[in-house]
Amino acid sequence: MQFVYSLLLSLTTIALMPWFASQAIFKRKYLNNLKERLGGLPSTLNAGARPVIWLHAVSVGEALTSKTLLDAIKQRFPGHRLIVSTTTATGQAVARSQLSAADGVCYFPFDWKFSVRRALRLIRPQAVVLMESELWFNFLTECRAMKIPVLVANGRISDRSFPRSMKFRFFIRRLYQLVDRFAMQSRTDADRALSLGADPASVQVTGNLKYDLGGMGGGALQQEKAERLDAIFSLSASRMIVAGSTTEGEEEMVIEAWDRCRARQKAEKVRLLIAPRHPDRFEAVARLLESRGTGFVRRSEVSETSTEAAGEADVVLLDSIGELAAVYRFASLVFVGGSLVPKGGHNILEPALYSKPVIVGPHMQNFREITLEFLKRDALIQLPPGETGALIEHLGSAMGKILDDDQLAARLGSNARAAVDANRGATSATVDLIAELIGAG
Numbered sequence: 142m143q144f145v146y147s148l149l150l151s152l153t154t155i156a157l158m159p160w161f162a163s164q165a166i167f168k169r170k171y172l173n174n175l176k177e178r179l180g181g182l183p184s185t186l187n188a189g190a191r192p193v194i195w196l197h198a199v200s201v202g203e204a205l206t207s208k209t210l211l212d213a214i215k216q217r218f219p220g221h222r223l224i225v226s227t228t229t230a231t232g233q234a235v236a237r238s239q240l241s242a243a244d245g246v247c248y249f250p251f252d253w254k255f256s257v258r259r260a261l262r263l264i265r266p267q268a269v270v271l272m273e274s275e276l277w278f279n280f281l282t283e284c285r286a287m288k289i290p291v292l293v294a295n296g297r298i299s300d301r302s303f304p305r306s307m308k309f310r311f312f313i314r315r316l317y318q319l320v321d322r323f324a325m326q327s328r329t330d331a332d333r334a335l336s337l338g339a340d341p342a343s344v345q346v347t348g349n350l351k352y353d354l355g356g357m358g359g360g361a362l363q364q365e366k367a368e369r370l371d372a373i374f375s376l377s378a379s380r381m382i383v384a385g386s387t388t389e390g391e392e393e394m395v396i397e398a399w400d401r402c403r404a405r406q407k408a409e410k411v412r413l414l415i416a417p418r419h420p421d422r423f424e425a426v427a428r429l430l431e432s433r434g435t436g437f438v439r440r441s442e443v444s445e446t447s448t449e450a451a452g453e454a455d456v457v458l459l460d461s462i463g464e465l466a467a468v469y470r471f472a473s474l475v476f477v478g479g480s481l482v483p484k485g486g487h488n489i490l491e492p493a494l495y496s497k498p499v500i501v502g503p504h505m506q507n508f509r510e511i512t513l514e515f516l517k518r519d520a521l522i523q524l525p526p527g528e529t530g531a532l533i534e535h536l537g538s539a540m541g542k543i544l545d546d547d548q549l550a551a552r553l554g555s556n557a558r559a560a561v562d563a564n565r566g567a568t569s570a571t572v573d574l575i576a577e578l579i580g581a582g
Contacts, residue, residue: 142278142315174230177248180259186245187263188222194575195224195266196294197249200232201462202488203272204240206295209353210270211242213572218579224264228275231420234462239362252277261287268579270294271320274302278312281319290578294571295350296325298333299485300506306337314338321578324571327510345574348567349511351490366467373443375452376471380411382540385465386418386487387478391502392426394481394529396433396456398536405541414468416459418478418487423460430456440464470495474543474550480504481524481532489515493557498550500524500539502532514564520556 177183194214198204204227211223225240226249227233236246250256257280269284269291276293284291298306306313317323317339324347325331331346371377382402384395392415403411417426423441430437437456451457459465469475475492477499479485485507489499493515503526505512515521522543524535543550 142312174233174248178251178256180250180256180263182247182250182260182263183245184263186224186247188244188265191220191222192218192267192579193222193224193264194218194268194270194579195226195264196243196270196272197226197275198232198236198272199227199249199275200229201235203227203275204232204235205466205488206350206354207272208240208242209568210294210350210571211240213568214575215242217572217576221267224266231462238463241362250280252279254279254283257283261289268292268575270575273297274299276316276320278316278319281316285319290321291319292322292324292571292574292578293320294324295347295567296323296334297327297330297507298337300509301485303333303337310337322574324567324574326567329510345570347570347574348564350567350571351488351511352561352564353566353568354490354494363467366464367470370464370468371471373451374414374438374454374457376414376457376468378452380406380409380473380544381471382411382413382474382476383468383472383492384413384415384476385469385478385492387415387422387426388418388482388484389422389425390482391478392417392422392429394533394536395476395478396429396435398533398540400435401533401537402540402544406544411473411544412455412457414457414459414472416465416468420460420462423458427458427460430458466491469497472497474498474500474540476500476536476540479507481536486512489521489557490561493520493554493561496554496558498522498543498553499557500536500543502536503527515557515560518556518560520553520560522553 196207196211198207215223222244223242224245225236225243226247227236228249250260261283266289269289271291271293273295274297281291317337321343323334323339323344325334325344326349328346331344334344335341382399387395395415399413417423427439435456436454437458438451438454439458440461443451469492475497477487477489479487480502483504486501486505489501489511492499500522502524516523522539524532
């Protein structure tokens with residue numbers, strides 16, 4: 142099985158080589174991390190005599206989710222070194238800037254035997270923690286051969302991936318049986334893991350780590366970021382709609398809905414801060430705003446001191462990484478993206494921590510359990526399905542309704558915070574499983 146898998150992986154890589162080459166030449170991707178992806182990790186990641194726990198977070202979302210888990214692991218195992226790997230460059234940037242508990246950060250190796258062996262032999266982890274659902278056959282096989290236990294933390298199996306995985310259950314079953322423990326977000330996720338072949342003794346429902354992402358205020362670092370951004374953009378001086386993690390096909394709808402909403406708000410100015418999910422959307426959104434003649438300012442083009450133009454701009458384009466969570470505290474309301482188009486939605490818990498009223502579109506499959514919990518508690522406005530025109534109208538109407546009714550905004554925000562507080566505890570349960578794996582009791 143391992144030989145066939147490695148052969149297919151190599152053939153696929155060869156077939157995609159022209160695409161990788163074009164990305165490297167024209168977009169400067171992959172070149173700066175190729176050595177690490179081939180297993181050539183920095184020697185500084187070698188812990189010497191100290192035991193190591195290796196946590197892998199694919200991209201930005203997983204890296205941010207792992208923060209409280211890493212802090213708890215560090216507190217429980219102060220004698221261990223914590224190494225964090227990511228797959229994407231944006232995830233790498235977040236890991237280096239925000240995961241203070243990590244003793245080292247690197248890229249995850251390509252899933253070839255030689256590259257994963259090189260990485261594992263250098264780091265020599267006592268245990269590996271994989272965030273959510275990032276499973277690679279050669280990596281897991283080598284961990285099993287080296288007697289390194291593996292835990293999937295905050296595990297989930299989405300509505301989209303589950304049917305596809307069931308079609309290849311003969312292979313997925315082998316993959317899942319190489320994992321020692323599954324700490325799943327919900328009973329549905331746990332049942333799906335069992336259906337795909339996980340050992341029943343290895344599967345446990347621990348809850349969603351995202352509920353444990355910090356308390357009110359978000360810590361000193363977030364507070365410092367917030368104060369700096371407020372000084373630059375005067376975020377607290379006017380009513381601010383924050384559209385976070387928007388994706389392709391959404392920005393135009395969000396801007397149009399905001400335009401209609403502010404036209405109805407005669408009493409005071411309503412501004413928009415829009416934060417695209419992926420950096421490659423920054424330029425496209427800037428061009429969209431320019432084409433509409435909308436006055437806006439880009440985060441990347443403003444100095445660290447406040448300017449009148451930045452503080453007065455109708456729209457702030459947050460074309461940066463790692464600052465979105467810091468601006469939620471200034472929002473009069475928050476729209477969370479990835480939900481007007483069928484992308485599965487993004488994290489609604491960060492604005493909920495600040496007791497903010499949240500609006501999402503109809504597509505929240507990746508956060509199904511959290512969305513249902515919030516709807517049950519009257520802590521969220523979810524728009525009904527519809528065509529583009531209808532979605533714009535519903536979104537603008539929901540924005541106006543919240544801005545016009547302070548009691549509604551306060552109730553939604555308070556209920557959102559209560560939903561977060563009522564569902565904490567996944568971090569402690571996950572750390573207990575890690576302790577069990579490494580025999581620390």
